[in-house]
Amino acid sequence: MRRAVVAWGVVPWFVCGATALLTGVGQTQAAESAIRAGVAVADITPPIGYRMSGYFSERPSTGTHDPLQAKAIVWRQGDEQAALVVCDLCAVYAAVTEPARTRAQQKTGIPASHILIAATHSHTGPLYFNALREHFHNKAVAKGGSDPCEMVDYPAQLTDRLVQVIANAQAAARPVRIDCGTAEQQNLSFNRRFHMKDGSVRCNPGSRNPNIVRPAGPIDPQVGVVLVRDAADNRPVASLAVFALHLDTTGGTLYSADYPYYLEQALRQSLGDRLVSVFANGACGDINHFDVTGRQTLKTQYIGETLAAAVKAGLPGLNPVTRPQLAVRSEVAQLPLRTYTPDEVALAEKAMDTLGTGEKPAMDLVKAYEIMNFKWRKSDELAALVQAIRLGDDTALVGLPGEVFVELGLAIKQASPFANTMVIELSQDCPDYVPTRKAFAEGSYETVCSCVEPGGGEMLVASAVRLLKQLKP
Numbered sequence: 001m002r003r004a005v006v007a008w009g010v011v012p013w014f015v016c017g018a019t020a021l022l023t024g025v026g027q028t029q030a031a032e033s034a035i036r037a038g039v040a041v042a043d044i045t046p047p048i049g050y051r052m053s054g055y056f057s058e059r060p061s062t063g064t065h066d067p068l069q070a071k072a073i074v075w076r077q078g079d080e081q082a083a084l085v086v087c088d089l090c091a092v093y094a095a096v097t098e099p100a101r102t103r104a105q106q107k108t109g110i111p112a113s114h115i116l117i118a119a120t121h122s123h124t125g126p127l128y129f130n131a132l133r134e135h136f137h138n139k140a141v142a143k144g145g146s147d148p149c150e151m152v153d154y155p156a157q158l159t160d161r162l163v164q165v166i167a168n169a170q171a172a173a174r175p176v177r178i179d180c181g182t183a184e185q186q187n188l189s190f191n192r193r194f195h196m197k198d199g200s201v202r203c204n205p206g207s208r209n210p211n212i213v214r215p216a217g218p219i220d221p222q223v224g225v226v227l228v229r230d231a232a233d234n235r236p237v238a239s240l241a242v243f244a245l246h247l248d249t250t251g252g253t254l255y256s257a258d259y260p261y262y263l264e265q266a267l268r269q270s271l272g273d274r275l276v277s278v279f280a281n282g283a284c285g286d287i288n289h290f291d292v293t294g295r296q297t298l299k300t301q302y303i304g305e306t307l308a309a310a311v312k313a314g315l316p317g318l319n320p321v322t323r324p325q326l327a328v329r330s331e332v333a334q335l336p337l338r339t340y341t342p343d344e345v346a347l348a349e350k351a352m353d354t355l356g357t358g359e360k361p362a363m364d365l366v367k368a369y370e371i372m373n374f375k376w377r378k379s380d381e382l383a384a385l386v387q388a389i390r391l392g393d394d395t396a397l398v399g400l401p402g403e404v405f406v407e408l409g410l411a412i413k414q415a416s417p418f419a420n421t422m423v424i425e426l427s428q429d430c431p432d433y434v435p436t437r438k439a440f441a442e443g444s445y446e447t448v449c450s451c452v453e454p455g456g457g458e459m460l461v462a463s464a465v466r467l468l469k470q471l472k473p
């Protein structure tokens, strides 16, 4: 049903590259064990008018607040290579990340399993996949013969951009120094699930709701930080910040990277205006920025700048990676997915037609969407790629698919043999929320908006911990 590939037209898909940033600096003779890194940025903003992701309503974009980007860091030590790519998107899907990784391997020699592609979860990016996209797309085609929102084949173009940004980052690789560690940020993220007086658990029950008893889960105040400096002149080239906080603070119909945009702006003020700030979301399935005490309403710019202040405050405490030990391990966890009968699918199809009419309760529509996702995925299993990248003695990155509950991310950190374990969610694919078994039993929004069977999250934790232990026996 997708339209043929057409040119991007007026939308500039420039690649800014760190190739340009990094050439011309004096050459350093690196020892074989020295680590190299390169960074590159690609514009992945779709044309204006493309349908936006994040809500259960049709929302064509009307402009751009700040361009959406895919940012890549490639590390190289001896024969070992690894890439991290983070996209300003609500989610990435295997139908894009798999061919992108395969083609990137062909082009760069970086093994596909060593390429971690994740999304930040920006709710002001394109809706280019899943049952909701299918629904709106099919309706548009049935009505007018074509889908006016999809003037380009976005998944195909995104795939091309991902391949290119990885190749550009690799081409830019040069000797670097890496500092790693953690900063702390309190009062910016909140567990959004609450035990209520009636015994239920509710997601986002509203500010100053008198029926709230207590939060149903923790937050993760840790900000994982990696700073990459050019070994020749010590100039910061790239920063990676990993923090668990939903990216739905902007809304509206303008494309935006959400608070990571302001994070980068603020970091550039002290680390130089050529710094590429890569933000990756931590396990934040049940974490957002709503303070139900009503004491504060956190705005996008404030969140980005506050997080930048935390990163800056943490910089003096980062540890230099004196013995870089680049290595990658990955495995596929076969997550059982929820299945539905043909009758349930038929009912869900009908329910989807009432989207936007107010006819059905919101949660019924979420359920219908999930049933349609089952039909869209055509599988009762998800081959979930779990990856672990070791940067040094104390530091490792983990990539997991889906919107992972914070308790699962914390469990990985707790069991990890690495002091700095940075858990990155929404990596490679998105089976929607990945709650804990406990949360599935409690119910509420995220447990309905999930493709996975209870226990899938715990399987991801087991995989991640296994990989981390392989990297540091």
Ligand SMILES: [Zn+2]
Pocket (backbone or CB within 6 Å): 121, 246, 403
């Ligand atoms: Zn979400």
